[in-house]
Amino acid sequence: MSSTRLPRPRAALYRLLVPPIRAVNRLIRSVSSLSHRFQLRAEAVLRPQSEWFDHYVDSNWQWGATGRSSFVERGVFSNLVIRPGASVLELCSGDGFNTKHFYSGRATRVVGVDANPEAVAHAKRMNSADNVSYELCDIRETLPDGPFDNVVWDSALHHFTPDETGKVIALLKQRMTPTGVLSGYTEVEDIEYAYRKVDFRSKADVADLLGRGFKHVMVMETPDPERTNLYFFASDSRERLPLDQYNPDVLVRNGAGHSQGRTHSSSPREFVTEPR
Numbered sequence: 001m002s003s004t005r006l007p008r009p010r011a012a013l014y015r016l017l018v019p020p021i022r023a024v025n026r027l028i029r030s031v032s033s034l035s036h037r038f039q040l041r042a043e044a045v046l047r048p049q050s051e052w053f054d055h056y057v058d059s060n061w062q063w064g065a066t067g068r069s070s071f072v073e074r075g076v077f078s079n080l081v082i083r084p085g086a087s088v089l090e091l092c093s094g095d096g097f098n099t100k101h102f103y104s105g106r107a108t109r110v111v112g113v114d115a116n117p118e119a120v121a122h123a124k125r126m127n128s129a130d131n132v133s134y135e136l137c138d139i140r141e142t143l144p145d146g147p148f149d150n151v152v153w154d155s156a157l158h159h160f161t162p163d164e165t166g167k168v169i170a171l172l173k174q175r176m177t178p179t180g181v182l183s184g185y186t187e188v189e190d191i192e193y194a195y196r197k198v199d200f201r202s203k204a205d206v207a208d209l210l211g212r213g214f215k216h217v218m219v220m221e222t223p224d225p226e227r228t229n230l231y232f233f234a235s236d237s238r239e240r241l242p243l244d245q246y247n248p249d250v251l252v253r254n255g256a257g258h259s260q261g262r263t264h265s266s267s268p269r270e271f272v273t274e275p276r
């Protein structure tokens with residue numbers, strides 16, 4: 001008998017219980033998928049242009065039905081630069097899906113701020129967690145008190161004019177730790193969107209904008225069937241950029257051998273506009 005085989009009574013109980021539970025859960029997922037699809041249709045008809053989105057539609061319907069997984073990229077990528085125990089400010093937190101499912105699991109505390117009262121109420125109701133608070137706040141005017149190790153700004157940079165972004169960054173710099181990281185995502189998209197105030201066309205557009213406030217900026221592009229996603233990381237400390245040879249958590253092997261984090265010697269570049 002192999003060591004992985006279950007003793008007979010347990011094996012019998014497994015056969016009795018687990019396949020039916022799986023079948024019930026598959027049924028629940030089908031019902032959930034249908035009703036989330038209906039929610040998306042209803043929202044699209046009744047309010048075709050929306051300032052924020054309920055990502056449970058992505059997780060419950062869109063992901064499985066279309067294979068479009070990019071809605072999880074923003075949470076996964078920002079978590080690369082959030083260290084356990086960090087204090088995180090999330091700008092424009094919207095429905096709070098990423099706040100709860102990504103950032104709250106890594107950070108000690110997360111403060112989500114958004115100017116849309118409906119979004120804040122939804123986030124509090126649907127995506128609360130013990131270490132998360134949501135506040136109604138126009139980030140062009142004010143921000144919660146820091147210090148914050150990380151600031152996340154997902155899917156919202158295009159909701160601000162360059163001047164407004166400059167004001168937000170000036171407020172942020174007073175509240176971030178000296179090695180703090182701003183990370184997030186914006187998009188290149190050809191469809192009309194009523195809330196878009198700036199039309200980013202390339203990685204360099206985003207890097208130039210954020211480079212006005214931070215010494216080091218990395219922008220990374222991923223494709224999506226409906227748009228191009230641009231993920232950014234900005235900090236005054238180059239060691240905090242993810243997937244970078246200067247980051248102590250990263251090992252890079254090239255022709256000459258290994259180099260790791262700060263032990264690598266090469267002349268520092270002030271401004272990174274392209275992913276390596």
Ligand SMILES: C[S@@+](CC[C@H](N)C(=O)[O-])C[C@H]1O[C@@H](n2cnc3c(N)ncnc32)[C@H](O)[C@@H]1O
Nearest residue numbers: 051052092093094114115116138139154155156
């Ligand atoms: C497309 S949603 C992104 C929400 C969320 N971060 C996400 O990834 O799904 C853009 C959000 O920016 C918020 N927003 C726009 N202008 C704002 C402002 N001046 N201050 C705070 N939030 C703002 C909107 O209310 C909306 O929730």
